[in-house]
Amino acid sequence: MRPMLASRGTVVPTGPGWMHEVKWDGMRVLAEVRDGVLRLWSRNENDVTASFPELHDLGGLGHDVLLDGEVVAMAGGVPTFGALADRMHVGNVQRARVLAEANPVTLIVFDLLELDGRDLTSEPLSVRRKTLESLGLSGPRWQVPGTYDDGPALVRATVEQGLEGVVSKKLDSRYLPGRRSPDWLKFPNRPSQSYVVGGWRYETDSTSRVGALLVGEPGPEGLLYRGRVGSGIAGRRGQQLKELLGPLCADAPPFCDEVPRVDAVGTVWVRPGLVVELASLGLTRGGRLRQPSYLGVRTDLSPDDLGK
Missing domain, CATH: 2.40.50.140 (Nucleic acid-binding proteins)
Structure with missing residues (x-):
């Protein structure tokens, strides 16, 4: 499966039908947990599990899940693609472990596509998000970030903090694998x-x-x-x-x-x-x-x- 993609927006939407998230400067992945084992898939459906050994303990979640998220690495306290670049292409297990010690990544999870065999992609985002938050998914190297009602205020905050931007999503949007949808809009700050x-x-x-x-x-x-x-x-x-x-x-x-x-x-x-x-x-x-x-x-x- 390929992840759903956001369209480039022109004006940040307002109103109760939208929620807003920080746009993370990292690598999009789908994280699949089956029978206690984690597998990570890149946007072009390559298995990148070996590259990020510090995330493998997520397999102990206690549920079979398919999560949508972003792998990020920090530079100067801010998620930065440049800090992640040397981690993405590493297939050697031992080399990946050494890099994980020196430059660990974090998995930012923002959507839940499957839970214990139940396909959630046809459910509205509001339901998927509520179910995701109920899992208590918080660990040393993974987290579920908050969402915000005020999109323009979040844009200002991300600019001040040097973050990549904002993604605005319709609360009633269904998950469309591999498709770029106007129900999700991205507003990048970084050029x-x-x-x-x-x-x-x-x-x-x-x-x-x-x-x-x-x-x-x-x-x-x-x-x-x-x-x-x-x-x-x-x-x-x-x-x-x-x-x-x-x-x-x-x-x-x-x-x-x-x-x-x-x-x-x-x-x-x-x-x-x-x-x-x-x-x-x-x-x-x-x-x-x-x-x-x-x-x-x-x-x-x-x-x-x-x-x-």
């Missing part, structure tokens, strides 16, 4: 977004290290070129990117529009298979990223996910 890598360039005076990525955004006609990013790519990060991009090498650019010669010369083209998270100051009038910086690889997303 970060996911992009598809279409090529890479060597670091200056190097023939082995990645120095910059050429990225694009899926559009109706194909992958639209959004620019080149080099900030944040150095050392181990560049080495990891080289390993991930090596098998994707291609003979021609994957972009449907023209890449400026200054960016194209010396670029190694790749098939559009890797998604990365970038921070930026938005787009220029010409559709290029302003002052982009690399935050990490989105192993939980595929290029097809960005077009939905």
Whole structure:
């Protein structure tokens, strides 16, 4: 099953038919507990259980459940994707345990889809939420955060606290797996977004290290070129990117529009298979990223996910 997705909103809704939650800057997961064993599934349905050993004790909940939530890691007291990036792709059990000691994650749970064999997806959110809260789901590395009636006030609070944003949800909304619904609206504060890598360039005076990525955004006609990013790519990060991009090498650019010669010369083209998270100051009038910086690889997303 894929999680239900929120649409981008323009005005935070008000009124008794809505509830509002903090938008968490992490990795969306479905957490499944069956017969005392936890399994974690990413948004693109990959099993990521091994990456987060500190969450495995959730299997002792005492119920069979399917939970929707977000795995987050902290930086400066605030959930930040950059702090999570080095945890997401780790499949080695021993390495994951070492990282969990140094940089533990927390599972933020905000929806309940199944309980002891009962499918709750057709129930309104108000019922699912009440049932979730009745489970007393509070542990050392997992929690059910509060919800709020005043959406605009929550937006102001998240801005002041440096949080990612707000999600507003209709209380009567049913859970629609894999679908993006206007019944859930997202209002991000932070200017970060996911992009598809279409090529890479060597670091200056190097023939082995990645120095910059050429990225694009899926559009109706194909992958639209959004620019080149080099900030944040150095050392181990560049080495990891080289390993991930090596098998994707291609003979021609994957972009449907023209890449400026200054960016194209010396670029190694790749098939559009890797998604990365970038921070930026938005787009220029010409559709290029302003002052982009690399935050990490989105192993939980595929290029097809960005077009939905």
